Amino acid sequence: MRKQTILRIVAKLLIPYILLFALYVQFHGDFGPGGGFQAGVIFAAAVILYGLVFGLKAARRVTPPLLMETLAALGVLIYAGTGVASMLHGGNFLDYNALGGPGQQHAGSAEPVAHLHEHSPEGTEEHHASHGFLPQGQHLGILVVELGVGLTVAAILITIFFAFAGRERAQ
């Protein structure tokens, strides 16, 4: 599709916004709709569009297959690692309350993290979620876990795209 000027221009215009939207869905999934899985598929869709319009070679340069395979494994590792981290902090596996820092384990996170960050202006939970340096345990855990999901989903879908697109017709 190298000669299709309209396709190339439109894809060039659209892809940055698709990527930006994927990042928005990823990191705003706790407030707006979406989350790791949705962000991952949107991100992969942008890379696939790039590959379709600009060729497989260009897409391989942007997202090297080896890097994608590593990121796919890294995503699962981040997710499971969050569970292990909460165990190391004295909670159960994937019990994010334990990640909130000392004194958070049994408070059900109702206690804001303000004790840890005195300069934090507001005490309400919502403001903490967006303005605090360290979100509450639950919030932090969900964000990290969603990041793991997003990495794995995007990387695996791009990998599958490469696997399919690299095939030629069997003789």
Added chain:
Amino acid sequence: MTPEAVTQLIVILLLILLLGTAITIVRIRDLWAAVMLTGIYSFLGASWMLLLDAPDVAFTEAAVGAGIATFLMLGTLALTSRRAKPPQGSSLVPLAVVIVTGAALVYGTFDMPHYGDPQAPAHQHVAPEYLSDGVPHVQGGPSKVSVPNVVTAVLASYRGYDTLGETVVIFTAGIGVLLLMRRPPDREVKQ
């Protein structure tokens, strides 16, 4: 017309379009057109899900169903034939099976609670707890999760084990595709 009536109208229009697309996919013999129509079907489905207040599912349907799945089917089509073989023999028995199954499914929906019914069992069991935990200003209770998007909170926190399992399943699926379909490295070098 009230906004609700307009929404109803759009929903009915979308469902008619979905039905028409589905019937066309079944009848058409040109597989390339059929793949394109499945993409359109997914996109219509995503629009409908958006009207049902399920934007998360709509995102997924639009990106996976209309985008990635369409591409994967086109990639498969490039390796095989473009036209479906005409069906062999009578299609009366399959038709009867489909009608009976469909009728049983429709009959099953008669027992389901109405859409959006607050008394539905799904909204009586654990949902109130999730809502009061996740959305502090709705019921005034202390927030346990402090993630306003309850869907995200349920998926990532309350159902964290399930989501971990799903992530591993996706990872495993990708490994499987790699093992089956990746070209041997020596041919990749020649490319």
